[in-house]
Amino acid sequence: MADLDSFQDESDEEMEAMTPAEVLEKMEEAWLNEKFAPELLDSKTELVECMLEQLKEMEENIKRAKKGDFKVSIHRLEIDRIRYILSSYLRRRLEKIEKFTVHTLEAEKDRSSDDNALMSPAEFKFASEYAQNMESHFKKIVLRHLPDNLQAMDPTETAPRPNLDSYVFLRVNEKTDGVLVEEETLEAGEEIIDLEVADQHLMRYKPVASLVTSGAVSLI
Known part of the structure; x- marks a missing residue:
């Protein structure tokens, strides 16, 4: 290029x-x-x-x-x-x-x-x-x-x-701690994870929507 x-x-x-x-x-x-x-x-x-x-x-x-x-x-x-x-x-x-x-x-x-x-x-x-x-x-x-x-x-x-609850594959570009993946329900407690650089995940889109916009994660 x-x-x-x-x-x-x-x-x-x-x-x-x-x-x-x-x-x-x-x-x-x-x-x-x-x-x-x-x-x-x-x-x-x-x-x-x-x-x-x-x-x-x-x-x-x-x-x-x-x-x-x-x-x-x-x-x-x-x-x-x-x-x-x-x-x-x-x-x-x-x-x-x-x-x-x-x-x-x-x-x-x-x-x-x-x-x-x-x-x-x-x-x-x-x-x-x-x-x-x-x-x-x-x-x-x-x-x-x-x-x-x-x-x-x-x-x-x-x-x-x-459908913001659909699942996406993502790659982490910036370390991000304390991402709320699942909110607390009657059946289970809330799920919070830390995203490490270069990690790849499959998760719901909604919790990471703002991270996609900021560039902290990329969809793959």
Whole structure:
């Protein structure tokens, strides 16, 4: 990935320079997290835009390369790999937005101005229009044929939600002590574990959701 320039990522109001290898690593991590997480994760718009811009530059470099240069084939394979990661990442996000449209829009609305955006502007526009079209379609096809007392519908109560209790595989990036895996019940006491760096676990997503967002763990 020598063709990738450094990428500037804003975190905690500080600009941290990232090497080309780190940019790709972050993109792959975001892709796998999005692929395996049951809910829509924070948007990585800046990272995606950076990768798209660098892909464009890599393609321009290939056009200027000498014919028959063996490096061209290697770079084309790398470009194809990056394209696959980006398209798979964006496609997975759209699948979640379509499946959990109402829930996702509500979650975005409830987030504070200090939180990272859950959706990019384009994704938010798509989700809003998709929700409106689905509601209009449902009213036209179903609700208008029902008695008046049954035509009222609250989408927030009937819309599907992601199953945060589904199980995921994860790898620990940062040591984290005192993770509450299971709350206390009548049958058993609470279960608390310490996560050690490089450990791998299979556990419910909900207890580690915030750790995925912070980068303390990665889904695999």
